[in-house]
Amino acid sequence: MELDYGTLSSEHLTLRPLAMYDALSIARLLGPDPEGLRMTASMPEPCTEETARRWIAQKISSSTGYAFAVTRSEDGEFMGVIGYGGPPQEITIGYWIGQPYRRNGYATEAIRTIVQQAAGLGIRRLFAETFPDNPASSRVLIKNGFRLAGRGIRNLPLQGGIHEVLHYVIELDGCTSTEE
Numbered sequence: 001m002e003l004d005y006g007t008l009s010s011e012h013l014t015l016r017p018l019a020m021y022d023a024l025s026i027a028r029l030l031g032p033d034p035e036g037l038r039m040t041a042s043m044p045e046p047c048t049e050e051t052a053r054r055w056i057a058q059k060i061s062s063s064t065g066y067a068f069a070v071t072r073s074e075d076g077e078f079m080g081v082i083g084y085g086g087p088p089q090e091i092t093i094g095y096w097i098g099q100p101y102r103r104n105g106y107a108t109e110a111i112r113t114i115v116q117q118a119a120g121l122g123i124r125r126l127f128a129e130t131f132p133d134n135p136a137s138s139r140v141l142i143k144n145g146f147r148l149a150g151r152g153i154r155n156l157p158l159q160g161g162i163h164e165v166l167h168y169v170i171e172l173d174g175c176t177s178t179e180e
């Protein structure tokens with residue numbers, strides 16, 4: 001079953017529920033991008049159409065999260081994924097934008113939209129994690145009002161074991177984005 005939790009629109013982007021047919025686009029973008037894949041910490045490696053299909057199947061059958069295809073509104077181009085979910089006290093967002101589309105402000109815009117949706121759903125706090133060697137990811141969080149809450153370690157089997165991570169958090173009560 002594919003969940004229908006709505007489509008979100010912003011200035012340049014349409015975030016629509018992820019669908020099985022996105023597997024090919026995911027594989028095309030992340031397959032040849034091992035460094036981007038490593039930064040996501042959760043996408044399948046190797047990222048092929050088949051492994052992407054399995055990953056999408058897990059996401060769209062989850063009852064504890066939302067996963068969106070990040071598409072360009074003007075032509076429907078698939079550019080990446082954003083989602084959030086997890087236990088109620090620790091709802092975490094994850095995202096990636098395909099290499100050809102980076103540095104156009106799309107991740108910033110998509111995160112802003114998700115933060116607004118989460119706030120509208122009554123979620124009080126959103127978390128995010130990045131690797132210390134991923135300044136672009138830290139940047140898009142800070143630009144959306146997240147603050148660095150600390151450092152920790154995570155066992156990430158897909159990434160070969162223990163890794164240091166940065167923890168970010170945003171309190172959603174009365175939150176506003178802070179463009180810096």
Ligand SMILES: CC(C)(COP(=O)(O)OP(=O)(O)OC[C@H]1O[C@@H](n2cnc3c(N)ncnc32)[C@H](O)[C@@H]1OP(=O)(O)O)[C@@H](O)C(=O)NCCC(=O)NCCS
Pocket residue numbers: 035036037039040041095096097098101102103104105106107108109129130131134135136137139140180
């Ligand atoms: C992190 C990522 C999502 C950013 O997507 P994006 O669409 O390029 O992001 P935006 O264009 O909205 O913003 C990127 C910001 O990071 C900055 N940036 C990019 N590369 C940077 C670098 N190497 N060092 C410092 N800042 C960097 C940009 O200048 C921009 O900030 P600015 O608007 O203040 O100039 C994208 O690089 C990505 O998908 N990477 C691989 C997967 C990943 O890291 N996912 C996140 C896992 S936590």
